[in-house]
Structures are given as C-alpha cells and as structure tokens.
Amino acid sequence: MSGPSTYEPKTPFTRWLDARLPIVRLGWDSFVDFPTPRNLNYWWTFGGILAVFLMIQIITGIVLAMHYVPHVDYAFDSVERIRRDVNYGWLIQAMHANGASFMFLAVYIHMFRGLYYGSYKQPRELLWILGVVIYILMMAAAFMGYVLPWGQMSYWGAMVITNLIGALPLVGDAIREWLWGGFSVGNATLNRFFSLHYLIPFVIAGVVILHIWALHVPGNGNPDGVEVKGKGDTLPFHPYYTVKDAFAIVVFLILFAGFVFFAPNVLGHADNFIEADPLITPAHIVPEWYLLPFYAILRAVPDKLGGVLLMFGAIGVLFVLPWLDTSKVRSMRYRPLARWFFVFFVIICLLLGWCGAENPDDLVFKLGYDAAGNETGFSFLWLARIGTAYYFAYFLIILPLLGFIEKPKERPASIEAAVLGDAAPKPAE
Amino acid sequence: MTMLRIFAAAAAAIAITGTALAADPARKPERHDWGFSGPFGMFDRAALQRGFQVYQEVCAACHGLRQLSFRHLGDDGGPFHDPAYPNPNDNPVVRYIAARYMIEDGPDDVGDMFEREGVPADRFPSPYPNDAAARASNGGALPPDLSVIVSARAGGADYIRSLLLGYDYDPPEGFSVEPPMRYNAYFPGERIMMANPLVEGMVTYADGTEASVEQMANDVTEFLAWASDPKLEQRRRIGGMTLIFLFVFAGLLWFSYKQVWRNVAH
Numbered sequence: 233m234s235g236p237s238t239y240e241p242k243t244p245f246t247r248w249l250d251a252r253l254p255i256v257r258l259g260w261d262s263f264v265d266f267p268t269p270r271n272l273n274y275w276w277t278f279g280g281i282l283a284v285f286l287m288i289q290i291i292t293g294i295v296l297a298m299h300y301v302p303h304v305d306y307a308f309d310s311v312e313r314i315r316r317d318v319n320y321g322w323l324i325q326a327m328h329a330n331g332a333s334f335m336f337l338a339v340y341i342h343m344f345r346g347l348y349y350g351s352y353k354q355p356r357e358l359l360w361i362l363g364v365v366i367y368i369l370m371m372a373a374a375f376m377g378y379v380l381p382w383g384q385m386s387y388w389g390a391m392v393i394t395n396l397i398g399a400l401p402l403v404g405d406a407i408r409e410w411l412w413g414g415f416s417v418g419n420a421t422l423n424r425f426f427s428l429h430y431l432i433p434f435v436i437a438g439v440v441i442l443h444i445w446a447l448h449v450p451g452n453g454n455p456d457g458v459e460v461k462g463k464g465d466t467l468p469f470h471p472y473y474t475v476k477d478a479f480a481i482v483v484f485l486i487l488f489a490g491f492v493f494f495a496p497n498v499l500g501h502a503d504n505f506i507e508a509d510p511l512i513t514p515a516h517i518v519p520e521w522y523l524l525p526f527y528a529i530l531r532a533v534p535d536k537l538g539g540v541l542l543m544f545g546a547i548g549v550l551f552v553l554p555w556l557d558t559s560k561v562r563s564m565r566y567r568p569l570a571r572w573f574f575v576f577f578v579i580i581c582l583l584l585g586w587c588g589a590e591n592p593d594d595l596v597f598k599l600g601y602d603a604a605g606n607e608t609g610f611s612f613l614w615l616a617r618i619g620t621a622y623y624f625a626y627f628l629i630i631l632p633l634l635g636f637i638e639k640p641k642e643r644p645a646s647i648e649a650a651v652l653g654d655a656a657p658k659p660a661e
Numbered sequence: 662m663t664m665l666r667i668f669a670a671a672a673a674a675i676a677i678t679g680t681a682l683a684a685d686p687a688r689k690p691e692r693h694d695w696g697f698s699g700p701f702g703m704f705d706r707a708a709l710q711r712g713f714q715v716y717q718e719v720c721a722a723c724h725g726l727r728q729l730s731f732r733h734l735g736d737d738g739g740p741f742h743d744p745a746y747p748n749p750n751d752n753p754v755v756r757y758i759a760a761r762y763m764i765e766d767g768p769d770d771v772g773d774m775f776e777r778e779g780v781p782a783d784r785f786p787s788p789y790p791n792d793a794a795a796r797a798s799n800g801g802a803l804p805p806d807l808s809v810i811v812s813a814r815a816g817g818a819d820y821i822r823s824l825l826l827g828y829d830y831d832p833p834e835g836f837s838v839e840p841p842m843r844y845n846a847y848f849p850g851e852r853i854m855m856a857n858p859l860v861e862g863m864v865t866y867a868d869g870t871e872a873s874v875e876q877m878a879n880d881v882t883e884f885l886a887w888a889s890d891p892k893l894e895q896r897r898r899i900g901g902m903t904l905i906f907l908f909v910f911a912g913l914l915w916f917s918y919k920q921v922w923r924n925v926a927h
C-alpha cells in the first residue's frame with residue numbers, strides 16, 4: 233500500500249546518505265508519511281504498546297543480567313540482592329517481572345482484536361502467522377525467565393513443563409534429559425535457561441521487524457474491514473497516529489506503574505519467595521496467569537500425552553486460522569452471528585484461565601452429596617473440558633461453517649463512507 | 662473511553678487471580694489494620710524498633726535473617742534510619758547493634774579462623790551452622806529464614822500475626838496433636854513444631870511500651886514486613902510522583918490528540 237516514496241532529502245548530508253543507505257527514507261515512509269486508515273480505534277494502539285514493552289523488557293533485562301547469578305546456590309540470593317542493594321534494583325526488578333505480565337495482557341488484547349476484526353484474513357495471513365511465532369517465543373521467554381529466580385514455583389514449574397516433553401512416546405525421555413542437561417532440573421538447566429532467556433527477546437525483536445514489514449505491504453486493516461480505496465480513506469501516520477498511540481501508551485503505562493509501585497508482587501506467587509527445594513513439592517503448582525488457559529487444556533484429558541498434544545494443538549490451530557475462517561467479511565461488526573460466538577470465545581478463554589488456577593477436582597458449584605457423604609457437583613475438570621471443546625470448536629467447526637450460514641450485514645462502500653456517512657463523496661455507480 | 666473501563670476490569674481480574682492461588686489454612690488470617698497497608702501507608706518507626714527487639718531477643722534463637730546486613734537497619738525507611746547519617750555504616754545505633762554480635766572471620770595469616778566484633782557491613786549470623794543442625798535442634802523441623810517471610814506466605818503480614826496469636830484455640834474434636842507438635846489454627850495442616858514463642862512481658866521494651874502478647878506480635882510482624890520489603894517507603898514515594906507525572910503527561914497528550922484531530926472525522 234505504501235505508494236511511491238515522498239521523502240525528499242533536504243541537506244547535502246542526507247542526500248549523500250540517501251544515495252548510499254536510504255535509512256531515513258525507510259523511517260519516513262514507514263512512520264511519518266505512511267498512509268493509515270482514518271477509522272482505527274484504540275484497539276489498534278496495542279501493537280505500539282507491545283513494541284514499547286518489548287524495549288522495556290530488553291533494557292531492564294540487560295541491567296538485571298549484570299547483577300543476576302545463574303547458579304542454583306546463588307540465584308535466589310542474587311535476586312534478593314538486586315531488590316535490596318543494587319541502586320534502583322527494586323524498580324528494575326519489579327518493572328521486568330510485571331512487564332512480562334503486561335506484555336501478555338497487551339498481546340492478548342492485540343490478538344483478540346485480530347480475531348474480532350478478521351485481521352488474519354487475506355492479504356494479512358503471513359502477518360498473523362508471524363504474530364503467532366512471536367507469541368510462542370514470548371511464552372518460551374516468559375517460562376524460562378520465571379525459572380531464573382529459583383524459587384519454589386520456578387523450580388517446580390520447570391519440572392512440570394519439562395516433564396510434559398517426557399510424555400512423548402519413544403523419544404520423550406531422551407529429549408527431556410537433553411533439555412535438562414542431566415537427570416533432573418538442576419544447575420545445567422538453570423544455566424541454559426538463562427542463556428536462552430537472554431537470547432529469545434532479540435529473536436522476538438527480529439520477528440517483530442518482519443511482522444511490521446508484513447504489515448506495511450498490505451497496510452493496516454481497520455474496524456470496518458473494507459480495504460483502503462483512495463486518498464480520502466487514509467491519514468499520514470504522523471502526526472495523527474503518533475499522538476494517538478502515544479496517548480494510549482501513556483495510559484497503559486499508568487496501569488503498569490500502579491502495579492510496579494503499589495503492588496509489585498500480587499501477580500507473582502508467594503511460594504516463589506521460598507528458595508527452590510527439590511525435596512518439597514508445593515501444595516499447588518500453578519504457572520503464571522497468562523499460561524493458565526493452556527494449563528487447563530493440558531489437564532482436561534486424563535491422558536498425559538493427549539493433554540500435551542491438545543495444549544500444543546490449541547496454539548497450532550492459530551497458524552491455520554486464516555484458512556479455517558471461510559467468511560469473506562473481515563470485521564465482525566458486519567457478522568451478526570460470528571460476533572456472539574466471538575464474545576463467548578473470549579469468556580471461555582477467561583473461564584479456562586480460572587480452571588487452570590484451581591484444583592481440577594474442586595467444585596465450581598455443589599449439587600449434593602454422594603453415598604459416602606462427600607460433596608458432589610460440577611467440578612473444574614468438567615468446566616475445563618467444556619471450555620476446551622468450545623475452544624477447538626470455535627476454530628474447527630464454527631468459523632468454517634459460519635461463512636456459509638451467516639448473512640452478513642451491509643458493509644460501507646469505503647472507509648470514508650463509514651466515517652462520514654451521508655457526507656461522504658458518493659462513489660460513481 | 663469504554664476501552665479504559667474494560668482495561669480496569671481486566672487489571673482487576675488479573676489481580677484477583679493472582680491472590681486467589683493461596684494454600685488453604687485452617688482459619689483465614691485475621692485482618693489487621695496496619696499503618697503500612699494501603700497504597701500510601703508507611704511503616705511506624707517505633708514499631709519497627711520494638712519489632713526488631715522482639716526478633717533479636719526471641720525469634721533469633723531459631724530463625725535467621727540472612728538476606729539482611731546490620732547496615733540495612735539504618736537505611737532510608739529502616740528501623741534505625743537517622744537523616745544525620747545518610748551512610749548507615751556511620752550510624753552509631755547500627756554500629757552498636759552490630760558490635761554486640763561475634764562474627765567468624767578469616768582465615769588469618771596463619772590460616773586460622775577467628776572471631777571479631779560485628780560491623781554494619783556484616784550479615785545477621787544464622788543461629789545454626791547449617792540446616793541439618795537446625796533440624797536436629799528442632800525435632801526434625803526447619804525454622805525458616807525470616808528475611809522474606811512476609812512475602813513468602815499467602816496472607817502476608819496478617820498471616821504472620823495470626824500465626825503468632827494462633828495458639829489459643831483448641832483443636833477440633835478428634836483432631837490429635839502429639840507433643841512436641843502444637844495445635845495452631847492458622848498453620849496449614851494445623852500441627853506446628855514451633856512452641857508458642859510469645860509470653861506476656863518476655864521483652865522489656867526500650868521505649869516503655871507494655872509488652873502484651875498482641876503488642877509483640879504486631880511489632881515483630883511489622884519489623885518482618887519491613888525486612889521482606891525494605892524499599893516499600895521509597896517505592897511508594899517515587900510511585901506517587903511517577904503517577905502524577907504520567908497523569909499530567911497523559912492529559913497533555915490527550916489535548917494534543919484533540920488538537921491534531923480536530924478537523925478530521927473518524
């Protein structure tokens with residue numbers, strides 16, 4: 233969509249540079265003059281928010297790494313030392329730990345935005361797929377980062393997740409041992425997790441560049457889902473969207489600061505303030521909140537291998553989503569049926585998160601007593617099963633079928649028409 | 662601004678799941694009105710000092726405080742902070758406290774370990790040489806280090822205080838507690854190896870406060886809350902200013918946004 237470049241170097245130096253490395257031109261075309269649909273709402277600000285948080289994570293992480301000691305005997309104490317003795321270490325540590333949560337909050341909003349407005353559809357399939365790659369890398373980075381402070385949840389979380397690999401037939405044990413670098417989670421594991429945790433964010437940054445490149449070829453989608461047709465549909469990115477994004481970023485930072493300064497530990501788990509002890513298993517091993525829905529899917533089936541496959545399948549299905557959704561209509565604003573299935577999908581994802589946090593055998597609500605006098609009722613296990621079924625049905629049954637069944641509402645002729653209504657210049661009939 | 666509302670709800674939901682993951686003790690910790698709870702609460706300096714006295718005279722017999730050095734006591738926000746001594750190593754109270762401990766040091770020139778008086782840079786010495794010795798002296802149970810105990814327990818300060826006051830309840834009918842175990846209504850599992858540590862008047866407070874059991878429990882819990890989170894006061898002060906800055910900045914950006922978009926329908 234980026235048409236011919238409008239950049240004109242004005243000084244001898246920029247002319248000289250432009251003839252050799254047109255990097256200023258690239259920046260100008262991508263972030264100043266870039267034609268952006270005029271009807272983007274605040275759900276479109278989360279990409280920029282994510283970019284800011286990726287930078288926050290990288291910068292705070294590099295400083296933490298200057299003081300952190302990746303050794304089973306010192307890791308826990310070194311994090312305490314950062315909190316107590318390193319200048320502003322308490323701030324940097326809290327920003328990094330809460331920053332991970334906020335990045336996931338932002339990425340989930342960003343992804344649900346994509347699901348609702350059909351951002352994954354032709355011609356943006358690859359853009360979406362690169363996003364899924366980023367999401368997987370984020371989960372890997374977050375999981376390994378959580379292991380580093382070497383608290384009880386760090387250790388036992390690492391144990392649970394690496395043991396999942398052991399469920400694979402034939403090769404499982406060998407792969408698990410290779411990942412551990414030994415016969416259990418130990419010092420070798422901690423060292424390699426630190427190394428990879430440092431590496432992955434830079435890989436993410438690389439994929440983000442591809443992501444934005446893939447965005448700038450077709451251009452942004454928009455809430456009405458009709459493609460840009462003419463000049464009246466767009467505005468230059470700067471100043472219109474730089475100022476709107478900046479406002480959204482700062483509002484998001486206010487929420488972030490609220491957690492960092494006034495509740496730095498509520499998103500964590502008290503057990504992670506206890507140093508890792510391979511001999512004492514915590515009463516409930518739970519992952520961080522942003523992985524809970526997948527944890528619920530994992531535990532929804534009685535068979536370990538089945539659970540592992542379902543869990544990976546829940547992410548894998550996102551890769552083929554662009555070809556599962558058969559509707560030609562992008563935005564669910566104009567899909568009267570799909571939007572309700574979507575709302576229900578969001579609720580189900582939240583419920584799955586709840587299930588992941590609870591003991592599967594506990595009851596959501598009780599119905600009565602069995603012969604032995606124990607409470608019976610509807611357990612979290614069954615809620616998770618229903619949720620898992622809907623999760624997959626949404627992608628594999630509902631979206632493929634709706635394209636044929638649903639009668640979409642009438643869509644505006646253009647973005648300009650959607651924004652201006654009757655005042656818009658009429659397209660020639 | 663529906664977005665903002667959705668946002669606040671999401672944040673609240675996260676906060677709730679974050680705390681809902683606690684282990685289940687027999688009784689829920691009793692809520693106490695701490696001066697340091699609430700977003701702008703600060704520690705009570707006198708309570709911190711009394712609490713330190715309780716830790717030193719009672720708890721330190723079995724529990725370490727290994728993440729802390731004596732100098733931390735004189736840090737900004739600490740129990741013995743004195744603005745006249747921005748460097749806590751110079752603080753005479755801190756130096757006095759440290760000097761009353763004997764610290765093993767060495768090896769000296771001929772390879773022997775030796776004992777010397779503590780200095781503010783020394784860490785609090787642990788009561789036992791190692792975990793095995795600690796267990797052997799406590800019927801197999803390991804008295805946990807108290808440096809981060811308030812952060813490390815669901816329920817935080819309320820839980821610690823309740824636990825210290827939780828020895829007065831009788832076990833439910835048919836619930837057997839074999840000595841040397843004791844019944845404690847707030848302890849997960851309700852059987853605890855630690856004997857009731859606080860007895861009326863067992864500490865003579867330097868400031869003359871009457872040392873009731875509840876007073877001592879409150880004070881030592883406040884001290885331990887500080888030990889777990891020594892930057893609390895600094896964090897909240899800087900946090901308040903950061904929020905003011907961000908709100909003003911957001912306001913400026915909002916008006917810039919209105920200005921830039923004023924003639925554009927969207």
Ligand code: HEM
Pocket residue numbers: 275276277278279280282283286339342343346349350351352356359360362363364365366367436440443444447451452453454
């Ligand atoms: C570090 C993580 C990420 C960063 C920094 C990032 C960045 C961006 C940016 C700057 C935009 C343009 C502005 C906007 O639409 O908000 C964008 C658009 C998009 N992103 Fe991401 N993204 C990330 C992760 C993801 C993930 C995990 C997915 C999906 C699985 C995804 C899917 C998309 C899609 C489909 C669009 C185009 C939306 C449209 O214009 O309709 N992104 N991304």
